[in-house]
Amino acid sequence: MRVLIVFGTTEGHTREICHFAADVLRKAGHTATTEEAARDSADVQIGAYDVVLLAGSLHIGRYQPGLVRFAQARADELNAKPSAFISVSLSAAGENPDDWECLEDCLARFEHETGWTPHQVHKAEGAIKYSQYDFFKRLALKHIAAKRGQATVTSRDYDLTDYDAVRAFVLDFVRADRGPAVLSDPR
Known part of the structure; x- marks a missing residue:
């Protein structure tokens, strides 16, 4: 399977998670390409891939502007094929219900702003x-x-970050029948 991974990162941790995910997929026999969401992301050929995985980290309640722009510009293509999202945040590492509620609100705002609804979402713990x-x-x-x-x-x-959970998520995603949206909750 050909997998495209597009990410936004602020301090580099989401990049590390995406490179880890790409390595996991390659070891499982898939082709995985990583691209950082940037101004020239319009050149990325989503149609050349079987599935697409986007990843971004939350900072002050928002994902990276480049990732938001990419998802907005490519929403129709993303919605038309199996796609998933890895949301990276410190909130995902905690047990506080208020943090998790805020995380859900941020995910809903991201989907509303971009017009993209991923088939699956994984909430990955971030880094300090x-x-x-x-x-x-x-x-x-x-x-x-x-x-x-x-x-x-x-x-x-x-x-x-729980790398075993990331590994399981990406491998399950490429194998899934991709029915209705499924949220991965590491709590």
Whole structure:
């Protein structure tokens, strides 16, 4: 199966997840191509692929503008073939029902803004990359983590992603009969 993976990333973690997913698919015998959503994404030939996987990370309640533009511009093509979305966020790593409700709201807004309804959605846990943050962002994320009962130190980064769940999601997606939308909830 030929799989296209298009992603938006802010700090690079979603790129890492997508490269991991592509490696998993290649090891399973599929062809997987990764593309970062950008201004020249109009050149991406969706029709050359059997299935499409988009991925983006939430920052202040929004996905990357390039990914939103890509999904908006290609909504008809995405809706016409098997497609899935990996939503990467720190909310997905938590147990707080309010965070999960907010995540659902962000996903609904993304679908409404883009006109694209993925067949499947996986909510992947994000990362805290203190090494990439300025002083104020480090302080804010340390406060958010503490509020959620996670003790962190700003001298190291934290990858909270459940890679086994990502592996299972992408392999199930390429094998699925792709009926109505299915949400993957790692809680």
